[in-house]
Amino acid sequence: MKQKLRAGMIGGGKGAFIGAVHRIALNMDGLIELVCGALSQDPEKAKASGRDLFLPEDRIYESYQEMFKKESALPEDERMQFVIIVTPNFAHFEPAMMALEHGFHVMIDKPMTLTIEEAKLLKDKVDKTGLLLGLTHTYSGYPMVKEARKMVADGKLGPIRKIYVEYPQGWLSQLSESEGNKQAAWRTDPSKSGKAGCMGDIGTHAAHLAEYISGLKITKLCADLNIVVPGRLLDDDGAVLLKFDNGASGVLIASQIAAGEENDLNIRIYGEKGGLKWSQQEPNTLIVRWADAPAQIFRTGNGYLSEVAQLNTRTPGGHPEGYLEAFANLYKNFVMTLAAKLEGTPVDPLLDFPTVEDGVRGMAFIENVVASSKSEKKWWDYVV
Template identity: 75%
Template sequence: MIHRKLRMGMIGGGKDAFIGAVHRIAANIDGQIEFCCGALSADPEIARESGRILFLPENRIYTTYQELFEKESKLPETERIDFVTIVTPNFAHFEPAMMALDHGFNVVVEKPMTLSLEEAILLRDKVVSTGLTLCLTHTYSGYPMVKQARQMVKEGSLGAIRKVMVEYPQGWLSTLTEREGNAGAAWRTDPKKSGKSGCMGDIGTHAAQLAEYISGLKITRLCADLNIVVPGRGLDDDGNVLLKFDNGANGVLIASQIAAGEENALKIKVYGEKGGLEWHQMEPNTLILKWLDQPAQIYRAGQPYLSDVAKHNTRVPGGHPEGYLEAFANIYRNFAATLAAKLRGEQPNAFQLDFPNAEDGVRGMAFIENVVASGQSNQKWHEFKI
């Protein structure tokens, strides 16, 4: 029986790294996880300084991920980490994740899961063969009202799904900011560090995962138009994709990082035979329901009429806004609950297993590669291949 916090290590995410701090906050919110060690930067001095800033023990501040795994695996079971969180750029996901699994550690990793589809398949297969658990942080699936939307579709409230429309506009790459000292922009627009796609790999994958998560459908065909709008950029910064799903439904996915003035305006609409739903990431506690034969409804987070799964992923009463950090924390909490159940020799339940996994990572990489292939082809429809 496990009666303790789960122990977490981190690779990447040192001082001044946005997403590393977000992961640490999210992991800490529910009090189930303890941050114990890290290799927080590829630069040894920054790694040491970052570890000290975060009050890590000196002997558990590592300067490489190889050192982290070798030394942590030699610690007693009562001290070593249970899992590692990988928050490096895309090109540095695969090798640390594989090494973690080889040393018996579970993994949380930023999306996209790897640099290529081939790597994603190898990593997925390693997860299966080891019996360990991998969590992929597609944050937006953690929101309570996204859970509510998914449950309503699953229960057939909207009838058979006919159309999915998802868009993710940002404006932060409207200029060539990667050449002006913006480190986040620099690696995201570098094919060697980001992979085959820029915008579609960075935020298009979020949109695709959310479309499949809420609708319960799988993309089977697509027709993509990818664009490099800002002159001098090495990867796409804008794109539009027509979608076909496995039940015959159709869809549209738009992702852009040159939508000047936009912040993080992810939106999704799902339409069925009886009605539709609409959710906006920047107003996350509201779900709009539109019906064919009755007035529209507004569902709000924290209310007693919501589904059990939405309530499970809600922390505060209605009228107390929950947002990005809490959604991120839901991913961590469900992952942690799964690990704790497995450590107790129990089978995790559906609520505990409700987080993106290695299979979602494979589909995300397949989405990127199929979108790029379609964008380079003159053929209208491209089969979604894995």
């Protein structure tokens, strides 16, 4: 990279959770400068939020429409080069489409859109424009997840036979949306979250992680979604049987009513020769078990790891790397890919990040899980 890339942000103003996480992540490697923002739908909050971030007064916008119009009019060496969208699900599609129409690359929170139809329209636009769209499936950014993916891709486990992935949380074990919890309110509102609650919010992470590490694609599923807490409008718990394109089977469990759980995303993948296990709450450790040898423990920050795991590691062994660093890896890989694209240089194939294709598959997961749960059929063909 010859210089920092310039970014704008939509959403993420005062009181927002994920906007601050994005800003920490994008600042971690010193590759990005936040130059403008439309940080809230409330004009006063938008202005106050921009001042808190020391943005230039004339580049604190009251709407994303104003931001795209005015940024597009700036000289090419001053305007933002990509936009970061950190709004609730229902406010993803329109600003993302407008960004692409104005020639700006996009980094966006998952799930990518409110509906599968919107996701396909975004993919069509990305395909036509050649612009980049990155998606923040954070867990794919962990070094030991990269190591697990490389191990599977290299055939060390043999043909994959079974995948278990579970994501229990407990923060919605009560009707928090009726108690002033802003994060709970929009996530459990069908008009803002979409067709699914728990499965849209964290089930998509689990499905993406299963496909990402295994290199396989879901082809069929059998889903059972539940609304456990009385008065809730969207699923807060569910389980899904999976079939993958190589014939392997899997089980996906996601729940936000597992009282006492924090964020215990974990995955186990078994092949003919052995299996691996990774847990988000102990992210620096990858456990590998063999059919004919003692189990092994792989740890972040050690020289025996693959090149891709080391590329996504910042600290020596024994120094914990977690959620923020994984988030930052997505940004680093995205902007280094974008910089290569802008400079006309080759892109390092190790710089992977979730793309618009992952966004479409995430929306397809939601669509198919909801349809399967409502159906009397045992197996539901996975339609993308």
